[in-house]
Amino acid sequence: MFRFSLADLPDLTGRTAVVTGASSGIGLVTARALAERGARVVLAVRDPEKGEAVAATMKGPVQVRALDLAxxxxxRAFAGDxxxxxxxxxxxxxxxxxPLSRAADGFELQFGTNHLGHFALTNLLLPRIRERVATVASLGHRIGSLDFTxxxxxxxxxxxxxxYAQFKLANLLFAAELQRRLTRAGSPVISTAAHPGISSTNLMRAEKKPSLGFRVEKFLVGLVAQSxxxxxxxxxxxxxxxxxxxSYVGPDRLWDMRGAPTPVGRSARARDGSAARRLWEVSEDLAGTRFPLDASAIPAS
Structure with missing residues (x-):
């Protein structure tokens, strides 16, 4: 059976990739792998100094650009430049x-960063995108629900x-609705999504005085966590x-928690087309951005 690895990445010479959150964790590994395969990679990071330090360890044409999704x-400045x-x-x-925090525009911080910032960024860049938008979601979407009130x-x-679960559900609804709109516009661009399973980059934060239950749960998560x-x-x-x-991609073993990447299922809520369209419309109003493509505005291949 075919098991995808870094060695299976195609030659990406001549292509340009933008990776948000590329200064640590999964974003860093993703950006490094794309650059090593020849892509010109833009590291879109909140802390440019940290991004430059990371870029110095990468092979290939890499640029660092400031982007605070909150x-x-x-x-808008990132997209414009x-x-x-x-x-x-x-x-x-x-x-x-x-803890509860607010983004610069007053939105709840997880909502502003995990969903709304990427929503705005995608719409602003979409007229220049030629191939694909890949959005990282989470297993946590399965316990998420959206209360539009x-x-x-x-x-x-x-x-x-x-x-967190609510906005990871929002990531999947966004990816699905983006694909619906791309298809309707006749665009060659596709929208996909992925989740990392349980990885060492998203373990629970330690508490000053963690309870026994917290310690046990963290230990069990650590047993299955991937690098x-x-x-x-x-x-x-x-x-x-x-x-x-x-398409939605995740690990193929232990209930999607670890293993080789493969297309995986999603929750019934994540397949709700009406909720996806409603979320898109609400997000347009909040972010002040609209889906920019029509049949006359498809990027040249």
Whole structure:
């Protein structure tokens, strides 16, 4: 049986890739692998100094550009200063669990970073994208649900886990609705999604005085956690393999928690086309960006 590895990446010479959150974890591994295969890679990072240090360890043509997904003005500046054409956009960056915080524009921070920032970035760059948008989701989407009356979780006690799961569900709904709109516009660009399973980059944060239950749960997660290199394989597969639009890729073993990348299933909520369209429309209003393509605005191949 074919098992995808870094050695199976195609030659990407002449292609340009933008990878968000590329200064650590899965984003770093993804960017490095694409650069080693010949792609010109733009590291879109919140901390350019950290990005430059990472870029210095990479082979191939690599650029570092500042991008704070929690600040829509930063997203617009990045998009405005990034020339085309772009062959691949990897929407990787995101926040995991943390206390209630607000993004620069007042949005709940996980909502602003994990969903809305990437939503705006994709729409702004889309006229220059020629091949693919790959969005990183999570197994956590399976316990997520969207409450359109309280997307920013202001009317109930804030639970970081629930917020994270909600916005990882939003990532999948975004990827699916993006593909629907691309198909309707007649675009050759495709939208895919991936999740890393359980990787060492997204383990729970340690607490000052962790409970016994927390320690046991963290130990059990550690038993199945993959390395960042292994966790990046589904993203690289979704970004480069011959797949149909709206494919979702994850590990193939232990209930999608670890293993080689393969197309995987998603929750019923993540397959809800009505919710995907509604989320898109709400996001357009909040981010101030619209789907930019029509039949006369498809990027040249």
């Amino acid at each position: 600040d829509l003005s930063s997203v 990034t020339p085309g054409p772009i062959d691949l956009l990897v929407n990787n960056a995101g926040l995991s669990l943390g 309280d997307l920013q979780r202001e009317r109930r006690p804030y639970r970081p886990n629930a917020a 960042a290199e292994e966790g990046a394989l589904p993203t690289l597969y979704a970004a480069t393999a011959d797949l149909p639009g709206d």
